[in-house]
Amino acid sequence: MxxxxxxxxxxxxxxxxxxxxxxxxxxxxxxxxxxxxxxxxxxxxxxxxxxxxxxxxxxxxxxxxxxxxxxxxxxxxxxxxxxxxxxxxxxxxxxxxCVHNHGGGDLVIFLICERCGAVGEVPGGAAAEALKASSRAVGFSPNSPLIEVPGICAHCRAR
Amino acid sequence: MxxxxxxxxxxxxxxxxxxxxxxxxxxxxxxxxxxxxxxxxxxxxxxxxxxxxxxxxxxxxxxxxxxxxxxxxxxxxxxxxxxxxxxxxxxxxxxxxCVHNHGGGDLVIFLICERCGAVGEVPGGAAAEALKASSRAVGFSPNSPLIEVPGICAHCRAR
DNA sequence: CGCTTTTTGCTGCAGTGCAACATGAAACTT
DNA sequence: AAGTTTCATGTTGCACTGCAGCAAAAAGCG
CATH class of the missing domain: 1.10.10.10 (Winged helix-like DNA-binding domain superfamily/Winged helix DNA-binding domain)
Structure with missing residues (x-):
């Protein structure tokens, strides 16, 4: 699927x-x-x-x-x-x-629908790179970041 | 300064x-x-x-x-x-x-030192764009995301 | 000064999260 | 198979989080 x-x-x-x-x-x-x-x-x-x-x-x-x-x-x-x-x-x-089979280490972004409450996961590759860059620019050594995005999911928006 | x-x-x-x-x-x-x-x-x-x-x-x-x-x-x-x-x-x-004077709406990333516990704020422009793109790619309409990055700050690393 | 709005105090409670210890179940050893 | 170790669950208890609802006090205003 x-x-x-x-x-x-x-x-x-x-x-x-x-x-x-x-x-x-x-x-x-x-x-x-x-x-x-x-x-x-x-x-x-x-x-x-x-x-x-x-x-x-x-x-x-x-x-x-x-x-x-x-x-x-x-x-x-x-x-x-x-x-x-x-x-x-x-x-x-x-x-x-977790409904994904994403490998252990890779970053996941959580999309949280404010209307229906459902949570989706998307891989965070590009955002992770930007984050690493921003962090290192100020001398910070980042570990795995936490990213949670509230918003409206496609199904709720469609209604 | x-x-x-x-x-x-x-x-x-x-x-x-x-x-x-x-x-x-x-x-x-x-x-x-x-x-x-x-x-x-x-x-x-x-x-x-x-x-x-x-x-x-x-x-x-x-x-x-x-x-x-x-x-x-x-x-x-x-x-x-x-x-x-x-x-x-x-x-x-x-x-x-908050020690910054960042304007209300713009996204901030929190860098959290796991050794000394201090928290730094950096502007999240690039990461925010990547996040928006990832979100919209799956039909999600994002609001202001939450980003918190644990890691080691420059002062602790220097020791 | 009276009146309204805002702020703080007070009581109480539901939810979060875990420590410490006891018990029970499973796996491993000989 | 009995004993030992390891792991999982039960029990009690507690500290922290966060807020509702109401009462009292303080600040602003005509």
Missing amino acids: SPAIFPAPDHDHERCTSAAIAHAEAQCATRAQRLTPMRRQVLEALLTSHQPLGAYEIIDRLQQKNRPAPITVYRALEFLRENGLVHRIESRNAFVA | SPAIFPAPDHDHERCTSAAIAHAEAQCATRAQRLTPMRRQVLEALLTSHQPLGAYEIIDRLQQKNRPAPITVYRALEFLRENGLVHRIESRNAFVA
């Missing part, structure tokens, strides 16, 4: 979720990491939302039977982030499932 | 602080806004730190006599941000005094 940056409002949710879970399983297998039920549930909660969720929102969406404590969810999120399956949206104090 | 992006460790703190306060007074005067004692104290706390401070750190640094409630500090910070005197560092949940 051509990876739509923003999922269409009517896309096949089931399929994109299960594909992402499959990818997560593969990812963990190759890294000898364990995608436990807890971790999988947290990832699924994020996948089925397609929006950034706060920690307590995640808790609310998990099976009510054994409502996990905040620390449990934070630990699962930490694991998922370390394995590139989840990103944190700093400007929202929230988390999104 | 040529506005060093990062203040030298041995720079004249008194002078740069009082200059920034003077600028804040002028800024508020022209906008018919009131730089009250509370607001001034919060700004001074940030200026004398040259590092991002959390809300409670600010409280701790204010005169102990009348320790303000968190909401009071948040309101002062809100005012200072609206008037371009303070920035929020999203990735740190903290605030820094």
Whole structure:
């Protein structure tokens, strides 16, 4: 598929979720990491939302039977982030499932729709170069930058 | 002085602080806004730190006599941000005094030294253009982006 | 001076994030 | 298979973030 940056409002949710879970399983297998039920549930909660969720929102969406404590969810999120399956949206104090298979090191730009709340990821090559140049010009040695762009996504604009 | 992006460790703190306060007074005067004692104290706390401070750190640094409630500090910070005197560092949940006189709308990049904690601001013109291009290429209408770059500043690298 | 607007104080609360310790489950060793 | 180590989760508790809602005080204005 051509990876739509923003999922269409009517896309096949089931399929994109299960594909992402499959990818997560593969990812963990190759890294000898364990995608436990807890971790999988947290990832699924994020996948089925397609929006950034706060920690307590995640808790609310998990099976009510054994409502996990905040620390449990934070630990699962930490694991998922370390394995590139989840990103944190700093400007929202929230988390999104990563639907790309972008390699670990390369910079990603987060596009955050202010209307529908969806988050898209785009590679940040050109912007990264400009940033590096600006940083080094003042003697600063940059590490991986954080870029989050609020705005309006194509689907919302179309309406 | 040529506005060093990062203040030298041995720079004249008194002078740069009082200059920034003077600028804040002028800024508020022209906008018919009131730089009250509370607001001034919060700004001074940030200026004398040259590092991002959390809300409670600010409280701790204010005169102990009348320790303000968190909401009071948040309101002062809100005012200072609206008037371009303070920035929020999203990735740190903290605030820094703005030592530049950059016009309201133009994009600023925050360089955050991971060793000494200092924050520098550089204009983000080139990076902003690259970001806009990347965003629009996927049908996204961007607003003012957030860019924060962790790294090592020149002074820390020199050591 | 009265009136309005702005600012600050006060109480309370929901959300964020993690430390420290205990328990349980899985993997590895011999 | 039993024991040991490692990893994951549960439990308790707490510090910080951020703000709502209302009350009191201060500043500006006719």
